[in-house]
């Protein structure tokens with residue numbers, strides 16, 4: 001069932017076309033490229049008023065609107081049996097900005113059966129639509145801003161097999 005997956009560090013850091021779009025790929029059955037307009041059309045929009053800390057710039061206040069990351073990722077059909085929580089608990093989510101900034105989440109963090117974090121892919125920040133800039137990852141439960149990756153160009157999800165670790169499925 002699993003194929004060899006591309007290493008997360010092979011994520012594209014070049015800007016995909018059209019501008020403001022991002023690729024959803026990895027151990028998935030249906031890789032897709034989505035625009036911010038797709039994000040606005042295809043899913044229920046949620047609103048999050050957040051404050052996060054930046055070590056260099058101090059506290060930042062923003063209002064974001066957009067769909068839930070887990071609902072968007074479902075269209076790519078991650079390659080796990082949805083009925084098996086142990087399979088889902090192995091998946092990583094690797095979010096990449098066009099400038100080379102990356103952040104990692106676990107699938108379980110956003111999964112309703114685990115951490116249930118309301119992580120968004122923003123279509124709008126404050127009074128600005130993000131269509132040309134690209135979507136921004138919104139992690140309302142984070143105290144630090146580092147995972148609020150802006151101008152997202154790629155989201156990879158999949159299993160990571162540690163070199164030398166015994167492999168088990170199930």
Ligand SMILES: Nc1nc2c(c(=O)[nH]1)N[C@H]1C(S)=C(S)[C@@H](COP(=O)(O)O)O[C@H]1N2
Pocket residue numbers: 053054055057060097098099101144145146147148149150151
């Ligand atoms: N693409 C990208 N996103 C990024 C960063 C970055 O360097 N590149 N920095 C992060 C950090 S450390 C912080 S604190 C916030 C800053 O958000 P602000 O510029 O809206 O205050 O963006 C985050 N998202």
Ligand SMILES: [Mo]
Pocket residue numbers: 053054055056145146
């Ligand atoms: Mo930061």
